[in-house]
Amino acid sequence: MKQGNIKVALVGNPNAGKSTLFNALTGMRQKTGNFPGVTVEKKSGTFRIAAANGHDDAHVTLVDLPGTYSIYPKSKDETVVMDILANPQHPDFPDVVVIVADASNLQRNLLLFTEINDLGIPSVLALNMLDVAESMNLTVNAVQLAMQLNVPVVRINARTGEGMKGLKEAVKQVVERTEKPALQYFYQPKDNEIGLINEVKEIHHLDNDYVALQYVCQHDNFSFLEQPVRARLDALIEKYGFDENNFLANETIARYEKIKPIVSKAVKSEGATEQPYWTRKLDSILLHRVWGYVTFALVLLVVFQAIFAWASYPMDMIDAGTAAAIEWVKGALPAGVLNDLITDGIMAGIGGIIIFIPQIAILFALVAILEESGYMARVMVIMDKLMRRFGLNGRSVVPLISGVACAVPAIMTTRSISSRYERLLTILVTPLMSCSARLPIYAILIAVVVPESKVLGIFNVQGLVLFGLYLLGLLGALGSAWLLSLFIPRKEPSYFMLEMPSYKLPRWGHVGFTMYESVKSFVLEAGKVIMAISIILWVLASYGPGDSMNVAEQQVVTSMHTAPQEEIDAAVASARLESSYAGQFGRFIEPVIRPIGYDWKIGIALLASFAAREVFVGTMATIYSISGDSEDVLTVKQRLIQEKNPETGGLMFTPAVCYSLLIFYVFAMMCMSTIAVVYRETHGWKWPLIQLAYLSTLAYVSAFVVYQVLS
Amino acid sequence: MNLNKERMSARTVSHLKKGEKGIIKSFTDRAMSLKLLEMGCLPGxxxxxxxxxxxxxxxxxxxxxxxxxxxxxxxxxxxxxx
Incomplete structure (x- = not known):
């Protein structure tokens, strides 16, 4: 018997309830959904199995593997399943695999089971969705199934948590058995495959025929094999004239031949099987040529309304709260450099992060509800043809919608797109969707330049401009995808093929936890960057080379000695900033940004916002020498409106400058986290750099055109 | 001529009308057939x-x-x- 920590892996078809079972077992909540791609990242948790008297409880580490229809991966996230299961040295290699099967569709679900079985890894079959099967007039005999499959079969209901004790007990028994039962292969290799299998087994010291076949078919996906090893396997395939496509189709058919009689014995059907009534009824509306789009438009409207209107109340409260906190700390600590760093640098930076929490939380909760209910899969269907025209896939809709919150998680959801080409295009254009970090920039510039009036009595002009900017981002994304598709060659066919899950009520606990997780990762990940930048910027803006800042201050004081103290203070701050490191940097890049209408001060904010766009407003606040709260949009706005252009003597923030800035931020890829995630997802610097160059050019040229036309 | 062509090529799922049923006979594309098989679309x-x-x-x-x-x-x- 194995002592200590037991490792269990969870596998199953998409929509079989795998993530739900994971939650039921570990109690550690995670995001679950109805469409492929929700479980893209490795999730692990722990649970205990109570022991008989006198023994210690068994500790189990549970790893949730991506949902898949077979062990042959069709998308990037599915490759992880065999990368672990074919490699006993892998840290996550399980002692037991729990295979979750949808009892209402047993034949298809057992395909994966027979494959895992043939790999020789001890397994337990968890029969889920028996209630759905019952509603479809199907009765499943678990005992019969266990006898025929030669494996423990446990009836569970992952949503209600029924059967967890039995499942844990079954896992424990499998681990504790002293003798491993002889392996019964569901697939018997053909005569012409045996020579190849034996040679691979010998070279790689394998004792399992089917694992050897996986080395043959999947070695390019195995991260634990070095390049020369892969080349040797390719040579063996050549030597034996192994036809992979032929083998795969024959293997799958042979497996179903074994599964069919098993299922017909274990599953009794009374009358015709049919999908749940409500799913068919809802589909006739939600996939309708008119009502389908009307519903989708309404859903989007609610999402936008929630992010922009409902979120503003908690955001105002956070804003006031941070302002008060900064005020208090400023008074409580002795004045000086440390005080400035804590309040103007660190606290202002943190304030800039947490103000986005309501928007991120609401957006992720809504996306989770759409996924959980099964509606997101329908959106992919009605958007697929449209997306295809731009070189994308119906599945690209989810990253594009999530991009309105933040491009970083949005780009991570592209892993469910099986075509590498469509995935790449989606990654390249997702940052064009206006993310929540652009909202404060839009808000302040619109407030400066667009009058607060109404057209047709109902439409707020500022709101319309904001909507227009989002629309521009969407059009930019689709147009760019089309343009890029002309230059990037498509190497593989495009697939859609998507299982439509039946509609379900979202589990609110999971929605809540998704919200919590996304907020936590946003605060920690984005927070680190924003805080670091805030501190660096504060240092750069507070210190200058040598004595330059004091010299500048002296000059101002002597030239303005008759002016009121307030004006002198403002001028001194401005002069000191100009001679600081940040100021000199701004001066340095001024020639480049002059043609699109910006001066050195905007230049500093622009550079700082390369780290994260949301830094822009805070930087503008610092630069325009405003004391106190840097998130206070009203004061920043008033300062911007009053700012004079030193050359013309007129206003600095003319409509030309404001619109130029707005357009620049719609297109520019001003976000280091996005660059980092694209680097990670595309495995290299090539695509993030191409993307950065392309989007920067697009932003610069568009801003140039807008500025020149308007001024 | 057109009619002839249609008669000659086999009926596929793409020819089905809404609500119409059919029984799967075979697949014409190997790569796609594997995916369809794995998703439970079997002959018969x-x-x-x-x-x-x-x-x-x-x-x-x-x-x-x-x-x-x-x-x-x-x-x-x-x-x-x-």
Whole structure:
């Protein structure tokens, strides 16, 4: 018997309830959904199995593997399943695999089971969705199934948590058995495959025929094999004239031949099987040529309304709260450099992060509800043809919608797109969707330049401009995808093929936890960057080379000695900033940004916002020498409106400058986290750099055109 | 001439009308057939066209009464019916 920590892996078809079972077992909540791609990242948790008297409880580490229809991966996230299961040295290699099967569709679900079985890894079959099967007039005999499959079969209901004790007990028994039962292969290799299998087994010291076949078919996906090893396997395939496509189709058919009689014995059907009534009824509306789009438009409207209107109340409260906190700390600590760093640098930076929490939380909760209910899969269907025209896939809709919150998680959801080409295009254009970090920039510039009036009595002009900017981002994304598709060659066919899950009520606990997780990762990940930048910027803006800042201050004081103290203070701050490191940097890049209408001060904010766009407003606040709260949009706005252009003597923030800035931020890829995630997802610097160059050019040229036309 | 051509080429899932049923006979594309097999579309299995997305593509078929599968017309055209 194995002592200590037991490792269990969870596998199953998409929509079989795998993530739900994971939650039921570990109690550690995670995001679950109805469409492929929700479980893209490795999730692990722990649970205990109570022991008989006198023994210690068994500790189990549970790893949730991506949902898949077979062990042959069709998308990037599915490759992880065999990368672990074919490699006993892998840290996550399980002692037991729990295979979750949808009892209402047993034949298809057992395909994966027979494959895992043939790999020789001890397994337990968890029969889920028996209630759905019952509603479809199907009765499943678990005992019969266990006898025929030669494996423990446990009836569970992952949503209600029924059967967890039995499942844990079954896992424990499998681990504790002293003798491993002889392996019964569901697939018997053909005569012409045996020579190849034996040679691979010998070279790689394998004792399992089917694992050897996986080395043959999947070695390019195995991260634990070095390049020369892969080349040797390719040579063996050549030597034996192994036809992979032929083998795969024959293997799958042979497996179903074994599964069919098993299922017909274990599953009794009374009358015709049919999908749940409500799913068919809802589909006739939600996939309708008119009502389908009307519903989708309404859903989007609610999402936008929630992010922009409902979120503003908690955001105002956070804003006031941070302002008060900064005020208090400023008074409580002795004045000086440390005080400035804590309040103007660190606290202002943190304030800039947490103000986005309501928007991120609401957006992720809504996306989770759409996924959980099964509606997101329908959106992919009605958007697929449209997306295809731009070189994308119906599945690209989810990253594009999530991009309105933040491009970083949005780009991570592209892993469910099986075509590498469509995935790449989606990654390249997702940052064009206006993310929540652009909202404060839009808000302040619109407030400066667009009058607060109404057209047709109902439409707020500022709101319309904001909507227009989002629309521009969407059009930019689709147009760019089309343009890029002309230059990037498509190497593989495009697939859609998507299982439509039946509609379900979202589990609110999971929605809540998704919200919590996304907020936590946003605060920690984005927070680190924003805080670091805030501190660096504060240092750069507070210190200058040598004595330059004091010299500048002296000059101002002597030239303005008759002016009121307030004006002198403002001028001194401005002069000191100009001679600081940040100021000199701004001066340095001024020639480049002059043609699109910006001066050195905007230049500093622009550079700082390369780290994260949301830094822009805070930087503008610092630069325009405003004391106190840097998130206070009203004061920043008033300062911007009053700012004079030193050359013309007129206003600095003319409509030309404001619109130029707005357009620049719609297109520019001003976000280091996005660059980092694209680097990670595309495995290299090539695509993030191409993307950065392309989007920067697009932003610069568009801003140039807008500025020149308007001024 | 056109009529002739249609008679000669086999009937596929892409020819189904809404609500119409058919029985899968074979597949004409090897790479796609593997994916379809793995998703439970087996020869002998009954399919029914349940829904058509706006603009006629993709479509949703019911597979053996068990579940609903959405596929593009060119994917559906790979599945020949009896």
């Amino acid at each position: 299995c009954e399919v029914r066209l349940d829904a058509i997305a706006p603009f006629g593509d993709p479509i949703c078929i019911n597979v053996g009464g068990h579940y609903s599968l959405s596929l593009r017309l060119n994917e559906a055209a790979v599945i020949e019916l009896e």
